[in-house]
Amino acid sequence: MVERVAVYPGSFDPITNGHLDILQRGLRLFDKIIIAVARNAEKRPLFTVEERLEMIREVVQGLENVIVDSFDGLLVDYVRSVAAMFIIRGLRAMSDFEYEFQMASVNRTLNGQVDTIFMMTSKDYFFVSSRTIKEVAELGGCVEKFVPPSVERRLREKFGR
Ligand SMILES: Nc1ncnc2c1ncn2[C@@H]1O[C@H](COP(=O)(O)OP(=O)(O)OP(=O)(O)O)[C@@H](O)[C@H]1O
Ligand SMILES: [Mg+2]
Numbered sequence: 001m002v003e004r005v006a007v008y009p010g011s012f013d014p015i016t017n018g019h020l021d022i023l024q025r026g027l028r029l030f031d032k033i034i035i036a037v038a039r040n041a042e043k044r045p046l047f048t049v050e051e052r053l054e055m056i057r058e059v060v061q062g063l064e065n066v067i068v069d070s071f072d073g074l075l076v077d078y079v080r081s082v083a084a085m086f087i088i089r090g091l092r093a094m095s096d097f098e099y100e101f102q103m104a105s106v107n108r109t110l111n112g113q114v115d116t117i118f119m120m121t122s123k124d125y126f127f128v129s130s131r132t133i134k135e136v137a138e139l140g141g142c143v144e145k146f147v148p149p150s151v152e153r154r155l156r157e158k159f160g161r
Pocket of ligand 1: 129
């Protein structure tokens with residue numbers, strides 16, 4: 001049988017419990033998931049790509065069938081290069097929908113072999129985004145409900161707390 005491989009792309013700056021929830025649920029659908037950090041997505045990231053990869057590796061260690069990688073350039077080219085057939089994206093609010101719909105449509109046009117699979121956020125995470133987490137952490141708020149402990153520690157270090 002053909003292995004069902006999916007790429008889960010994003011900036012993961014940093015990875016949150018919302019991302020991990022999608023990952024864990026995705027593992028029930030796919031044989032292998034490649035978390036792929038986009039190198040060119042964010043112009044002013046808080047964490048370098050290497051720091052982000054390190055944090056992701058820390059929190060997914062022990063999860064079988066998960067690979068952590070980064071990519072440059074077009075997502076569909078990367079997806080093809082790792083012989084994946086699916087892209088996983090999480091959906092929170094309507095505000096995610098328009099952008100995701102555009103991206104999925106463009107990617108489908110660029111590579112008709114690849115399908116984007118959307119997974120609905122869980123109720124506990126629908127308001128969790130990397131951006132919000134960074135804002136709260138920067139202002140000294142507690143983010144331990146929203147990110148793994150190792151990420152929380154890194155955020156405190158980054159903001160000198
Ligand atoms: N809490 C969440 N629930 C469901 N999906 C999520 C959640 N957070 C992120 N995602 C999804 O994960 C994928 C990668 O997202 P990304 O790395 O841009 O994270 P983000 O939290 O949206 O970050 P940013 O705030 O920088 O945009 C996207 O499909 C995004 O919709
Ligand atoms: Mg986003």
